[in-house]
């Protein structure tokens with residue numbers, strides 16, 4: 001299961017102040033971003049403290065997003081999950097009484113791994129944890145987070161008693177080492193809020209880096225006529241040198257809405273970077289060749305950069321173009337690997353494009 005932790009915090013890392021009124025840290029643009037993230041998950045989990053403090057409904061607000069979920073055969077909003085310990089929650093809490101999604105109340109402070117196993121049994125593959133402080137810290141302490149979505153809000157709380165996003169005293173956060181350096185998957189300003197998405201990595205096998213490219217591809221602004229692709233360039237020791245995703249705003253390549261993941265990742269380093277000559281390029285989809293939107297295809301860029309090794313998740317289906325990227329790379333002496341087991345996940349991210357006739 002993929003577990004993403006989502007929260008808004010002040011610049012000094014607080015989730016709230018200590019007054020009884022709810023402090024709205026986020027803004028309408030960021031709430032809409034959270035709404036899209038909710039719609040892309042199978043379940044949303046919060047702790048009892050959040051229900052007591054904020055009384056959230058935990059539903060997808062946008063009627064359009066609810067309709068898209070229904071068209072895919074899903075419930076209009078994801079399953080709502082509340083963890084409680086001894087305290088319980090008010091039976092009138094909105095999460096229990098507002099219709100629109102099923103709610104699962106898990107009592108007795110169970111082991112988080114057991115909670116995830118139970119959710120998996122119910123078909124949950126993507127879980128969004130929306131707080132609060134104790135629950136976010138608990139997921140990190142158990143090393144159960146795969147992704148962090150952090151909205152930095154223009155406030156300074158300056159109160160040691162205010163709830164913090166992480167690191168509540170006594171919480172043991174997952175061991176940090178250069179190996180655990182997270183991958184910046186996205187960063188953008190939403191009005192006065194800075195939104196940042198980080199991916200947690202577990203090791204540096206080809207399979208792990210390929211899995212991360214697919215997660216990265218979820219940062220692509222969706223469009224109906226082009227694939228969503230993620231690319232990572234890594235050094236032989238597995239350290240990440242560069243990343244890119246389709247339509248990532250990166251200027252100097254032409255219209256950013258035509259940007260491809262691999263060309264963005266290469267452009268961030270520049271052809272002259274000597275590390276490219278020993279690097280591996282991981283990409284969720286076969287590098288394009290030929291290409292209609294620009295003179296240089298991603299295959300051309302890989303060859304021009306002298307990248308000796310490419311690992312890809314899925315060969316491009318003959319839907320938008322007939323691609324011969326793998327053949328051209330192999331013919332030029334590039335080692336191309338296509339580990340099994342990733343095609344379904346790439347197709348899932350691109351299901352809107354693939355379902356067109």
Ligand SMILES: NC(=O)c1ccc[n+]([C@@H]2O[C@H](COP(=O)([O-])OP(=O)(O)OC[C@H]3O[C@@H](n4cnc5c(N)ncnc54)[C@H](OP(=O)(O)O)[C@@H]3O)[C@@H](O)[C@H]2O)c1
Pocket residue numbers: 006007008009014015016025046047048049050051053054083084085086087088108109110111112130131132133134135136138163
């Ligand atoms: N800015 C944001 O994005 C955001 C998001 C959410 C919440 N918040 C804020 O965060 C604050 C609430 O945080 P919080 O720490 O008090 O509450 P919390 O993390 O929402 O809930 C903690 C409670 O969850 C229950 N629980 C069950 N299993 C647990 C486990 N394994 N680990 C930890 N808790 C478990 C316990 O309930 P019992 O008490 O019943 O034992 C515990 O007291 C509020 O101020 C809220 O406004 C902010």
Ligand SMILES: [Zn+2]
Pocket residue numbers: 260261262263287288291297298299
């Ligand atoms: Zn391309």
